[in-house]
Amino acid sequence: MKDNQDYALATQAIRTGHHRSHEGEHSIPIFTTSSYVFKSAEDAALRFTGKSPGNIYSRFTNPTVSAFQERLAAMEQGDRCLAFASGMAAIMAVGMGLLKAGDHVVCSRGVFGNTVLMFQNYFGKFGVSCDFVDLSDLAAWEAAINSNTRFLFLETPSNPLTEIADIRALADLAHAHGCLLVVDNCFCTPALQKPLALGADIVVHSATKYIDGQGRCVGGAVVASEEIIEKHIYPYLRTGGATMSPFNAWVFLSGLETLNLRMQAHCSNALALAEWLQQQAAVTKVHYPGLASHAQHELAKSQQSGFGGIISFELRGGKDAAWRLIDATQMLSITANLGDVKTTITHPATTTHGRLSPEARAAAGISDGLIRISVGLEAIEDIIGDLARGL
Numbered sequence: 372m373k374d375n376q377d378y379a380l381a382t383q384a385i386r387t388g389h390h391r392s393h394e395g396e397h398s399i400p401i402f403t404t405s406s407y408v409f410k411s412a413e414d415a416a417l418r419f420t421g422k423s424p425g426n427i428y429s430r431f432t433n434p435t436v437s438a439f440q441e442r443l444a445a446m447e448q449g450d451r452c453l454a455f456a457s458g459m460a461a462i463m464a465v466g467m468g469l470l471k472a473g474d475h476v477v478c479s480r481g482v483f484g485n486t487v488l489m490f491q492n493y494f495g496k497f498g499v500s501c502d503f504v505d506l507s508d509l510a511a512w513e514a515a516i517n518s519n520t521r522f523l524f525l526e527t528p529s530n531p532l533t534e535i536a537d538i539r540a541l542a543d544l545a546h547a548h549g550c551l552l553v554v555d556n557c558f559c560t561p562a563l564q565k566p567l568a569l570g571a572d573i574v575v576h577s578a579t580k581y582i583d584g585q586g587r588c589v590g591g592a593v594v595a596s597e598e599i600i601e602k603h604i605y606p607y608l609r610t611g612g613a614t615m616s617p618f619n620a621w622v623f624l625s626g627l628e629t630l631n632l633r634m635q636a637h638c639s640n641a642l643a644l645a646e647w648l649q650q651q652a653a654v655t656k657v658h659y660p661g662l663a664s665h666a667q668h669e670l671a672k673s674q675q676s677g678f679g680g681i682i683s684f685e686l687r688g689g690k691d692a693a694w695r696l697i698d699a700t701q702m703l704s705i706t707a708n709l710g711d712v713k714t715t716i717t718h719p720a721t722t723t724h725g726r727l728s729p730e731a732r733a734a735a736g737i738s739d740g741l742i743r744i745s746v747g748l749e750a751i752e753d754i755i756g757d758l759a760r761g762l
């Protein structure tokens with residue numbers, strides 16, 4: 372058999388990670404066992420010291436979870452992956468594994484709200500400082516780096532304005548200052564973007580979004596080099612215990628099998644919707660990296676193989692017009708979740724960004740007329756038809 376790294380992503384997504392048992396099963400089994408039996412007292416001792424491979428306890432290794440880890444590592448072109456109970460647990464593990472009191476983090480302003488709170492409120496409580504910068508302002512990233520900066524953290528494209536970070540430039544910048552680059556690859560997934568191949572050191576995921584793809588389970592993952600995982604992340608997983616359940620790993624494994632196809636379909640529906648929105652008189656601006664009008668369209672084209680399924684747009688008439696449009700829909704789901712086969716619609720100013728002050732919201736570019744759509748896989752004419760009602 373070829374080495375997994377030699378297969379194309381669509382093949383890895385289906386074939387990598389399943390080591391068929393003596394039963395010859397074709398589908399990956401769910402190993403619902405908390406512990407494992409050793410052959411002898413000596414075997415137990417060897418496994419506990421790590422001198423012999425093999426499972427000990429499902430807090431840190433389980434065959435179904437391992438299959439998911441192996442598959443996602445191959446797809447991200449990383450040495451190793453560890454699965455976690457949620458995306459936030461994965462981000463927490465990166466911080467717990469790598470940071471100590473006195474360290475510093477530089478983070479994009481445009482990251483998931485709980486990621487901001489994690490660095491500011493929780494790591495901050497233990498003497499780690501964090502500065503927030505504009506995602507696409509390379510000079511601001513450089514100016515924020517100190518001698519005690521441990522890593523840079525970002526999401527690209529950003530949510531909800533779909534700004535793009537230059538991953539290669541930021542990786543070079545991080546390495547020139549002796550720090551690491553961490554990329555939350557939730558929006559693109561490895562089907563569209565491989566941050567490690569562009570120079571990033573660590574990829575984190577919320578598997579809850581596109582990896583599941585059908586809104587069923589909560590999970591997360593960290594992908595990095597053997598050295599980073601073995602030295603910093605695995606010891607924390609083993610001790611911290613925010614483990615992914617075997618059942619969830621099994622759901623995510625089947626999610627990965629269709630990820631490539633789904634992402635292509637999300638991209639083509641999103642592009643068609645963005646182009647239609649651009650022609651509507653009530654819409655003043657459409658944010659989608661696939662549009663030639665997007666300020667970083669060329670950069671997106673150079674580091675992504677598709678432009679993703681998230682769109683935002685601005686309506687004339689502020690909050691009233693935005694709420695009217697949302698309430699006129701009959702099919703779209705009014706929910707802040709994303710990455711689902713079902714199209715979802717949100718008003719960021721009063722939901723995901725509602726706790727920010729009006730000034731902070733304005734600084735983040737979240738206007739009252741802004742609407743975000745996670746474009747699903749329904750027929751594009753039905754998605755457009757549902758939005759046309761309120762326009």
Ligand SMILES: *Cc1c(COP(=O)(O)O)cnc(C)c1O
Nearest residue numbers: 457458459483555557577579590
């Ligand atoms: C949802 C999300 C997270 C958090 O993941 P959970 O699985 O909900 O804990 C982190 N980053 C991004 C970009 C997300 O969209």
